[in-house]
Amino acid sequence: MKFTRRKLLLATAAGFMAAPTILARADDKVTLRVTHGAPTYLKMLGALKDAFNAQDPNLAVEFVTDGDNWDPLLQNTLREAVVGDLPDGTWQSITYAPLLARRGLAQPLTALAAETKDLQTLGIARPLAEATMLDGKVYAVPFGTTIPVVYYNMDLLRKAGYQAQELPKTWDEIIAIGKKVLALDPKINGGYFEYGSTNAWLFQNLLASHGGRMMQPGGTDIAFNGAEGLKSLEVLWQFGEINTVDMTIEQSRQAFNAGASGIQVRTASGIGAVAKAAAGHFELGIGEFPIPASGGRLVGAGHSFIMFTKDRRRQEAFTKFARFAAGPAGQSILAANTGYLPVNTDLLNDPKFIADYFQKNPYHRPVLAKLGVTGDQYSFPSDNTVKIVEMMSEEMRQVLVHQVQPADALKTMADQARSLLQKA
Secondary structure, three states, X not given: OOOOHHXXXXXXXXXXXXXXXXXXXXXXOEEEEEEEOOHHHHHHHHHHHHHHHOOOOOEEEEEEEOOOOHHHHXXXXXXXXXXXXXXXXXXXXXXXXXXXXXXXXXXXXXXXXXXXXXXXXXXXXXXXXXXXXXXXEEOOEEEEEOOEEEEEEHHHHHHOOOOOOOOOOOHHHHHHHHXXXXXXXXXXXXXXXXXXXXXXXXXXXXXXXXXXOOEOHHHXXXXXXXXXXXXXXXXXXXXXXOOOOOOOHHHHHHHHHOOOEOEEEEEHHHHHHHHHHHOOOOOEEEEEOOOOOOOOOEEEOOEEEEEOOOOXXXXXXXXXXXXHHHXXXXXXXXXXXXXXXEOEHHHHOOHHHHHHHHHHOHHHHHHXXXXXXXXXXXXXXXXXXXXXXXXXHHHHHHHHOOOOOHHHHXXXXXXXXXXXXXXX
């Protein structure tokens, strides 16, 4: 039988979901230690843990906070590997799965395959499955994803004179109303763009929406230093005209939630928390992230469970947990407790689930509307990935506060990225 790349993809992506065979013979309890960098979602993790632990008295999972975002979590994981203190697994950005696999830390879940199923019957979308793979092996189990959106304080927008029935569609429209909001009161911020997002994610979205890409085909050289990259940084420069204070991401979110900022560009995963903060204080609007280019697209931020343990029994326990998280029960817990989108396509195609989902998440309609033009984020094929994106974040900050012109920042980003890629 001849195996094509597609058949290999379907087989390997499905293989890790095969039913475990050893756990049933175990007499003693296995408790998995899984790290995460998302203290904001402790409620969801607690619900996921309780639901999974209730299934089998001999099997449990516990989540351990090991950072406050994906990048700090990655750095801590690499340090723990050096001292031999890796957990059984981690809840981490999908984009870092190949990097952890190249380092020999992430273990392939295909090793536990007992049967092969069609990928679609598992509910795992092919683009996400491809993002978890290295050399034909699956190194992560997708759990959820998100895209960027634009949050609006509609009370401030109307006070500033915004009368349109629809929310702004272009960056120029967004900046124009942001300037009017800024003019309302010295204590009010016009808007904030979360330039410091993990893995330069929002820069990747600006770039992709303008039709650009991070690297040349085959990874031979960077590709973000063209006209698309310049246009992306020019959007940040515009935001500097409506943002009066150089805040951290957390400070900017607090300002928006408190009604002291008109616009916030951030991940859709925060919709639930922001809606709760806004309730009774101001009307919240959720708009689409502009896509200026005709062939533009968005970049998702998928996350997954990645396995580190090399112990056979613990590997089977982790596989059982991963199957649960990617299945209907785990995905429903994710949807009910976060702003992340489920990745189980069976659920997303279920009219009953979607109706219930929109009833609980009414702001998510513009999010689902953009999934058709959404891929997953890019991660540099280098151990210096974190250094590169931290450097890019600092250059973007300087553009936002008008310390460096966009063209100069883009050149620095390109030069330093090439240098760090060569040193890896």
